[in-house]
Amino acid sequence: MISWLSSSDAGALLLSLKLASINTLLLLLLTAPLAWWLARTRCRLRPVIEAVVALPLILPPTVLGFYLLLFLGPNGWGGQLMQLLGGHPLTFSFAGLVIASMIYSLPFAVQPLQNAFQSAGGRHLEVAATLRAGPVDRFFSVTLPLARRGIITGAVLVFAHTLGEFGVILMIGGNIPDVTQVASIAIYDHVEALDYSAAHSLSITLVAIAFTLLLGVYTLNRRFRLLGSNP
Amino acid sequence: MQPVTKRSATGNWLTTTLGKLLIILLSTSALTAVALEQKPLRVATAANFTATLRVLAQHYQNETGITVELSSGSSGKLYAQIVQGAPYDVFFSADVERPQGLEAAGLTLKDSRFTYALGRLVLWSPDKNLNNKPPALNENINNATSLVSAALNKSRSTENFRFIALANPRHAPYGKAAREVLQASGDWQTLQKNQHLVIASNVAQARQFTATGNAQLGFVALSQIMPNASEVSLEKHILIIPDSLYTPIEQQAVILKRSTQQNNALAFINWIKNSANARDIIETTGYKIPSLSPQAKPHS
Numbered sequence: 394m395i396s397w398l399s400s401s402d403a404g405a406l407l408l409s410l411k412l413a414s415i416n417t418l419l420l421l422l423l424t425a426p427l428a429w430w431l432a433r434t435r436c437r438l439r440p441v442i443e444a445v446v447a448l449p450l451i452l453p454p455t456v457l458g459f460y461l462l463l464f465l466g467p468n469g470w471g472g473q474l475m476q477l478l479g480g481h482p483l484t485f486s487f488a489g490l491v492i493a494s495m496i497y498s499l500p501f502a503v504q505p506l507q508n509a510f511q512s513a514g515g516r517h518l519e520v521a522a523t524l525r526a527g528p529v530d531r532f533f534s535v536t537l538p539l540a541r542r543g544i545i546t547g548a549v550l551v552f553a554h555t556l557g558e559f560g561v562i563l564m565i566g567g568n569i570p571d572v573t574q575v576a577s578i579a580i581y582d583h584v585e586a587l588d589y590s591a592a593h594s595l596s597i598t599l600v601a602i603a604f605t606l607l608l609g610v611y612t613l614n615r616r617f618r619l620l621g622s623n624p
Numbered sequence: 625m626q627p628v629t630k631r632s633a634t635g636n637w638l639t640t641t642l643g644k645l646l647i648i649l650l651s652t653s654a655l656t657a658v659a660l661e662q663k664p665l666r667v668a669t670a671a672n673f674t675a676t677l678r679v680l681a682q683h684y685q686n687e688t689g690i691t692v693e694l695s696s697g698s699s700g701k702l703y704a705q706i707v708q709g710a711p712y713d714v715f716f717s718a719d720v721e722r723p724q725g726l727e728a729a730g731l732t733l734k735d736s737r738f739t740y741a742l743g744r745l746v747l748w749s750p751d752k753n754l755n756n757k758p759p760a761l762n763e764n765i766n767n768a769t770s771l772v773s774a775a776l777n778k779s780r781s782t783e784n785f786r787f788i789a790l791a792n793p794r795h796a797p798y799g800k801a802a803r804e805v806l807q808a809s810g811d812w813q814t815l816q817k818n819q820h821l822v823i824a825s826n827v828a829q830a831r832q833f834t835a836t837g838n839a840q841l842g843f844v845a846l847s848q849i850m851p852n853a854s855e856v857s858l859e860k861h862i863l864i865i866p867d868s869l870y871t872p873i874e875q876q877a878v879i880l881k882r883s884t885q886q887n888n889a890l891a892f893i894n895w896i897k898n899s900a901n902a903r904d905i906i907e908t909t910g911y912k913i914p915s916l917s918p919q920a921k922p923h924s
Binding site: 459462463466467468481482484485563564567568569572581582584585586587 | 698700725786787789792794795796819821822823824825829832833836837838839
């Protein structure tokens with residue numbers, strides 16, 4: 394890998410993987426309650442919330458990135474809030490990239506989770522309740538196993554979507570090595586500088602790593618389903 | 625016999641008038657066809673020159689009746705598109721390398737490559753006073769670098785200074801120039817080490833980072849600032865970097881070989897080179913005019 398990739402390219406690749414992992418973890422944890430609520434509620438506002446969740450799909454990434462640049466910047470609400478709290482605006486920082494990526498990938502987490510929770514409810518939960526399983530117990534021993542495929546789908550989608558994220562990061566990242574210079578940005582730089590061979594090396598490595606990871610997840614998922622306790 | 629000849633005379637008259645009409649009809653339709661076939665000149669232009677070229681195209685159309693259609697993009701993308709066969713007649717690049725590359729690949733009209741403008745680098749702060757007295761053109765380097773350092777220090781001493789935006793020095797001409805300036809003033813290492821530099825993908829983004837307040841200072845092109853610059857802002861918020869501090873930002877253009885209207889393209893290029901009007905427009909929009917370069921020979 395060292396001879397194949399320059400050290401800055403390897404750093405960019407690691408940063409991409411780090412961003413994708415953190416984003417996947419945070420997004421699944423934080424959106425699970427929302428997805429649960431959307432799956433269960435009869436509230437009239439549900440379609441509105443669902444539409445809002447889907448909004449990041451509509452704006453082109455660079456446009457979304459531009460508005461995040463305004464919002465997170467020192468003159469935007471997000472940036473001013475950060476300054477009130479004694480921090481810095483989040484543009485050009487890794488934390489900023491995480492926030493941007495969470496917004497960018499929101500529908501990719503919420504929608505599979507919501508579907509999973511919808512199909513994992515109802516009868517099974519009622520049966521568990523008659524067997525005196527408490528709500529927490531029911532969630533962990535009934536809902537989660539039943540919703541596992543949806544959760545894995547959500548995780549895979551968010552992870553892959555973040556690895557391939559470009560426009561948003563281009564707009565708010567500032568291309569700082571080891572902070573915001575992710576693989577997609579490094580590849581773009583190589584192409585702009587007409588260094589196609591470096592671009593190819595990094596692209597191939599990125600695709601190979603992502604493919605291996607995804608293959609691993611899908612293989613594990615399949616094996617668990619074969620051995621597991623699915624009805 | 626006579627009636628016959630009479631008839632044939634009228635017949636002759638009829639046929640000749642009809643013939644004449646036909647000729648007139650045909651020729652006018654042929655003319656309109658020619659007029660319709662007068663295609664607009666397709667010009668691909670680097671983003672930073674688009675606004676200027678739009679003004680130039682309007683003037684050219686007023687003078688000659690020939691329309692010039694612009695496609696704007698980054699020089700790198702336009703270059704890649706041209707290599708892949710994009711149907712442009714002329715390419716205005718933001719650098720020298722790409723026109724040279726096209727020339728080396730045999731894609732340009734012989735001897736058509738020329739420098740149409742020199743970019744001018746400025747250090748810009750939308751809200752802070754950089755306390756600039758515009759440096760004289762050939763001010764010596766020591767003075768000039770201390771000018772840059774002073775502006776940097778002044779800005780750095782303020783509480784909320786965090787970032788200086790510049791275009792990517794690896795491939796963007798204004799970014800290369802900015803790096804040269806910071807290296808000459810001795811500030812590059814420190815700024816880089818303390819992660820004060822944000823690298824925009826091009827000079828347009830460097831301007832955007834600065835204009836939105838995300839970066840407190842930006843190395844941008846004078847041509848980006850000129851259209852909205854008042855005299856006050858020119859005096860206070862813009863430090864025009866002396867030419868001596870960076871390699872000239874030459875912007876070159878070429879006529880593409882695959883153009884189907886090379887003569888029109890040549891006429892347009894020659895107008896840009898030689899017309900006082902055109903040169904004036906280029907200068908007032910924030911560029912310098914090159915002294916006639918050796919490549920600027922018109923091709924006959």
